[in-house]
Amino acid sequence: MSGKKLLSGSADALIIAFLLFISAAMLIPLLNVLCLSLEPNYIAIEPSRLHIIPREITLKAYAEIIKKGQIIISFRNSVFITVLGSLSGTLLTAMMSYGLCDANVKGIKFISYLILFTMMFSGGVIPMYMLIKNLGLMNNLMALVLPSIMSAYNVILMRSFFKSLPDSLSDSAKIDGCNEARVFWRIILPISKPIIATILLFYAVARWNAYFDGAMYITDRNKKPMQVILRELLILSDSPDTSGDLDIGMNVKMAIAFVTIVPILCVYPFLQKYFTQGILLGSIKG
Amino acid sequence: MDAKIAAMPCEAKPRIIPLEKRAVAVARYINLHKFTYLLILPGLIYFLIFHYSPLYFLQVAFKDYNIFKGLSASNWVGFKNFQNLFSTKFFMQAFSNTVILSFMNKLFGFPAPIILALLLNEVRLPKLKKLVQTVVYLPHFLSWVIVGSIFITMLSAQGGLVNELLGMIGIGPISFMTSKAWFRWVLVFTEIWKSCGWGTIIYLASISGISPELYEAAVVDGAGRLGKIWHITLPCIIPTIIVVFVLSLAKVLNLFDQVFVMYNPLVSSVSETIDTYVYQIGIVRADVAFATTVGLFKNVITVALILLTNQAVKKIQGETVI
Numbered sequence: 001m002s003g004k005k006l007l008s009g010s011a012d013a014l015i016i017a018f019l020l021f022i023s024a025a026m027l028i029p030l031l032n033v034l035c036l037s038l039e040p041n042y043i044a045i046e047p048s049r050l051h052i053i054p055r056e057i058t059l060k061a062y063a064e065i066i067k068k069g070q071i072i073i074s075f076r077n078s079v080f081i082t083v084l085g086s087l088s089g090t091l092l093t094a095m096m097s098y099g100l101c102d103a104n105v106k107g108i109k110f111i112s113y114l115i116l117f118t119m120m121f122s123g124g125v126i127p128m129y130m131l132i133k134n135l136g137l138m139n140n141l142m143a144l145v146l147p148s149i150m151s152a153y154n155v156i157l158m159r160s161f162f163k164s165l166p167d168s169l170s171d172s173a174k175i176d177g178c179n180e181a182r183v184f185w186r187i188i189l190p191i192s193k194p195i196i197a198t199i200l201l202f203y204a205v206a207r208w209n210a211y212f213d214g215a216m217y218i219t220d221r222n223k224k225p226m227q228v229i230l231r232e233l234l235i236l237s238d239s240p241d242t243s244g245d246l247d248i249g250m251n252v253k254m255a256i257a258f259v260t261i262v263p264i265l266c267v268y269p270f271l272q273k274y275f276t277q278g279i280l281l282g283s284i285k286g
Numbered sequence: 287m288d289a290k291i292a293a294m295p296c297e298a299k300p301r302i303i304p305l306e307k308r309a310v311a312v313a314r315y316i317n318l319h320k321f322t323y324l325l326i327l328p329g330l331i332y333f334l335i336f337h338y339s340p341l342y343f344l345q346v347a348f349k350d351y352n353i354f355k356g357l358s359a360s361n362w363v364g365f366k367n368f369q370n371l372f373s374t375k376f377f378m379q380a381f382s383n384t385v386i387l388s389f390m391n392k393l394f395g396f397p398a399p400i401i402l403a404l405l406l407n408e409v410r411l412p413k414l415k416k417l418v419q420t421v422v423y424l425p426h427f428l429s430w431v432i433v434g435s436i437f438i439t440m441l442s443a444q445g446g447l448v449n450e451l452l453g454m455i456g457i458g459p460i461s462f463m464t465s466k467a468w469f470r471w472v473l474v475f476t477e478i479w480k481s482c483g484w485g486t487i488i489y490l491a492s493i494s495g496i497s498p499e500l501y502e503a504a505v506v507d508g509a510g511r512l513g514k515i516w517h518i519t520l521p522c523i524i525p526t527i528i529v530v531f532v533l534s535l536a537k538v539l540n541l542f543d544q545v546f547v548m549y550n551p552l553v554s555s556v557s558e559t560i561d562t563y564v565y566q567i568g569i570v571r572a573d574v575a576f577a578t579t580v581g582l583f584k585n586v587i588t589v590a591l592i593l594l595t596n597q598a599v600k601k602i603q604g605e606t607v608i
Contacts, residue, residue, distance in 0.1 A: 124564070127581075
């Protein structure tokens with residue numbers, strides 16, 4: 001018996017060691033970024049050093065960012081896109097998902113298939129580009145909000161959550177004299193907080209991190225979202241053919257990268273309990 | 287179908303309803319369910335505009351379209367654009383890169399979250415489990431631009447963290463980002479790094495739904511720890527694994543952001559994917575007809591992949607995913 005316990009104990013130790021190793025592999029790149037951003041540039045570019053714990057700390061790089069107007073403008077654009085896109089997207093998704101639960105109403109099944117189909121097949125990049133052009137949305141921030149305001153996947157996730165709610169809930173409210181709209185706004189939505197928080201998080205992260213739309217539809221520098229500007233500053237400035245104004249130090253680059261991670265690091269722990277719960281609930285029937 | 291109608295018990299006699307009355311009936315029906323329809327309407331309009339109306343422009347793939355001619359002035363050319371695909375060297379290169387990268391991503395990236403979820407499930411210290419979960423979910427929230435720039439810095443041959451570590455044991459330096467032999471592995475590794483932790487959520491949810499009685503029964507039968515994983519946990523989450531696999535196929539050929547931010551001319555021959563190729567010829571070089579054809583080709587293959595896999599699942603499992 002004790003031998004078996006010992007074996008099990010060492011297996012535990014092995015698993016924990018492995019998981020800690022994985023966690024380290026996830027964290028070290030971020031520590032590397034933080035360390036490089038805090039070091040003066042001459043140390044940051046010094047080879048033969050592991051930049052994990054800074055040898056000298058200065059906030060110069062962070063001060064440098066504030067001077068770069070382009071970053072502030074693109075940051076503001078991204079905040080606008082993220083807030084508008086995720087709030088309206090979540091509302092539309094909640095409305096549609098709740099409506100789609102009522103499969104007995106004529107046409108609902110057909111619409112569900114219509115939405116399911118978009119998960120498999122799309123026109124592709126170029127037809128979408130032609131549509132945006134024809135709608136006159138080129139160089140308009142709405143081109144970064146509207147085309148991906150909601151996703152079929154999230155509609156289905158939310159619908160399976162609503163379906164898992166007991167019918168008695170809305171039935172008893174109706175007996176109490178609530179009409180359908182009241183049931184939806186006052187009863188269904190308030191108890192759906194975990195799934196709403198989850199979907200809101202999905203949309204917000206997707207908007208905040210979106211790169212492709214910005215690269216496709218925006219050429220006006222003052223309307224570019226943050227990820228597009230970030231790529232220019234962080235990655236393109238490495239290639240030799242770019243002009244001098246992109247030439248920034250390693251520490252400033254890493255400071256920029258770290259600043260864009262911070263908002264996510266701040267919100268994330270508070271939302272974590274919601275999204276695990278939300279996916280759990282949404283996946284029961286889906 | 288006929289049999290069903292014949293089997294219907296009541297009102298088998300065909301009745302002719304006047305059009306007006308029918309319109310009233312429809313209006314009454316809509317009015318009765320107006321709340322449901324109103325809820326769906328905005329979303330429906332969105333899907334029709336942004337997911338269905340672009341399909342109209344797919345006709346470009348069958349025309350000799352260019353931007354100066356306009357859509358109606360272009361002539362139909364049948365499948366000529368598709369024939370050109372296979373004689374275009376760069377398309378074939380992008381196609382094979384996409385297939386190779388997708389295959390590598392699935393082969394190594396698909397089992398990774400399953401294994402990680404099984405290991406996390408074995409941790410008996412709740413606080414430690416929570417901590418590891420918090421850490422491994424994190425990379426999912428970073429954009430490819432950030433992840434790309436972090437790894438470009440870390441993998442740099444001049445003072446990058448990885449090469450410094452390799453140097454300590456006498457290897458390298460290896461220029462990962464510009465080496466044709468290494469670059470695909472960089473893409474696969476960073477993909478796993480970014481998405482593997484997030485992928486565990488769905489499996490952990492599925493594992494937490496397994497009835498404890500099954501484990502108790504397995505213990506009575508003398509199953510050890512590995513036995514429980516192999517005979518209880520894994521079989522119980524197989525339906526989830528299959529659903530995740532089939533749904534993930536919809537995105538398996540989508541390789542844009544990651545490749546686009548990380549590749550460079552030195553490694554484009556091993557990493558130019560269909561998506562980056564469409565961008566290069568359609569947006570940068572404005573050969574719209576050919577780019578649309580390439581995109582359509584990719585999407586048709588994706589649908590075929592999903593449907594074939596779905597059929598295969600039906601044969602094995604007896605029920606379909608979609």
